[in-house]
Amino acid sequence: GNSVTQMEGPVTLSEEAFLTINCTYTATGYPSLFWYVQYPGEGLQLLLKATKADDKGSNKGFEATYRKETTSFHLEKGSVQVSDSAVYFCALKSGNEKLTFGTGTRLTIIP
Amino acid sequence: DAGVIQSPRHEVTEMGQEVTLRCKPISGHDYLFWYRQTMMRGLELLIYFNNNVPIDDSGMPEDRFSAKMPNASFSTLKIQPSEPRDSAVYFCASSFLSRVEAFFGQGTRLTVV
Numbered sequence: 001g002n003s004v005t006q007m008e009g010p011v012t013l014s015e016e017a018f019l020t021i022n023c024t025y026t027a028t029g030y031p032s033l034f035w036y037v038q039y040p041g042e043g044l045q046l047l048l049k050a051t052k053a054d055d056k057g058s059n060k061g062f063e064a065t066y067r068k069e070t071t072s073f074h075l076e077k078g079s080v081q082v083s084d085s086a087v088y089f090c091a092l093k094s095g096n097e098k099l100t101f102g103t104g105t106r107l108t109i110i111p
Numbered sequence: 112d113a114g115v116i117q118s119p120r121h122e123v124t125e126m127g128q129e130v131t132l133r134c135k136p137i138s139g140h141d142y143l144f145w146y147r148q149t150m151m152r153g154l155e156l157l158i159y160f161n162n163n164v165p166i167d168d169s170g171m172p173e174d175r176f177s178a179k180m181p182n183a184s185f186s187t188l189k190i191q192p193s194e195p196r197d198s199a200v201y202f203c204a205s206s207f208l209s210r211v212e213a214f215f216g217q218g219t220r221l222t223v224v
Contacts, residue, residue, distance in 0.1 A: 032211045043115075043202055043215035044154075051211060089154065093211055098144065098167065103153045 002027045006090045006102035013080055014110050021075040021105050023064075023090035031094035033057075033066055033073040038087045038104070047075075047088070082109045115216035117203050123222045129191040132219045135184055136205030144213060145178055145188050146202040154202075160186065193223045 007022040025031065032051045036044040048057030053068035062077045073090060090102040116135040124130050136143050144159040158168040163180045171178070175194070180186040190197055200220050206213040 034212060036215075043217045044204075045215070046212045049212055098156055098159055099213055101154045 002031070002092060002094055002100040004090050004092055004100055004102035006088075007105050009087075009104070010106040010108060012108045012110060015082055016079045017109075019075070019077040019080045019084075019107070021088055021090075021107070023073045023075065023102060025071050025073065025090075025092050027071075027092055027094040027100075029094045031092040033064070034091040034093070034099070035062070035064055035073070035075050036089040036091060036101075038089065040086070044089060080107075080109050082111055085109045115203055115205050115214055117201075117216035117219050119219060120217060121220045121222075123224065124193055126194055126223055127192045128223075129189065130193045130197075130221060130223075132188040132201050132203075132221070134186045134188070134203030134216060136186070136203070137207075137214055138184065140205035140207045140214075141183075142206045142208065142213070143180060143186050144204040144206075145186070146204065147199045148202060148218070149199045157188070190221075193221075195223045198222050 003026045005024050034049045035047040037047045038044045048059040050057040050066035053066050056065045064073050064075045085108050087104045087106045089104045091099045093099050118133045141162050145157040147155045147157055157170045158178045159166055160180045176190055178188045200218045202215050202218045204213040204215045
């Protein structure tokens with residue numbers, strides 16, 4: 001079956017540091033890949049997505065590249081801000097209609 | 112569009128009481144999902160519908176949980192009777208097949224005391 005494994009948290013960084021949150025997946029077929037973000041007290045919001053191999057999703061300074069050869073979709077940002085503090089979920093959708101989520105990574109940015 | 116709308120935002124109830132959570136999906140979306148989020152288990156898919164028909168309810172934890180979608184613009188998740196271990200944040204999400212991402216509501220924080 002489909003599964004997503006993402007970096008265990010929590011992750012704490014200083015403002016302006018470089019961020020990487022690792023995500024690898026197992027899926028049948030050719031999945032679409034997503035990163036969702038959940039700010040405190042809110043629902044999940046789509047941050048970025050990629051629908052085929054070598055696609056790069058980007059939004060709000062975050063990027064992730066769909067790597068079929070390594071079955072990965074790592075999230076990166078060059079310079080994080082305090083406002084990026086949130087929980088980040090990697091997810092995939094393949095064949096069937098439901099999203100498969102990772103366990104989430106809590107990110108805290110210290111001023 | 113207003114997005115996915117859930118009500119209530121917060122619910123506190125006593126053990127044994129019936130609880131009904133409500134969701135209005137984004138207009139035109141043909142898939143609706145109910146998720147539960149807890150610290151221990153993370154995000155769990157409970158059930159999802161396509162064109163108002165339940166497709167997969169294998170994530171529903173017990174018979175105490177039931178979900179309905181009487182029309183394309185409304186769904187309910189009912190817990191009867193409620194128990195303290197049902198305390199969680201319940202999210203509703205909707206999507207349109209031709210677009211791959213799902214859009215989430217703000218969630219209902221349920222506390223059963």
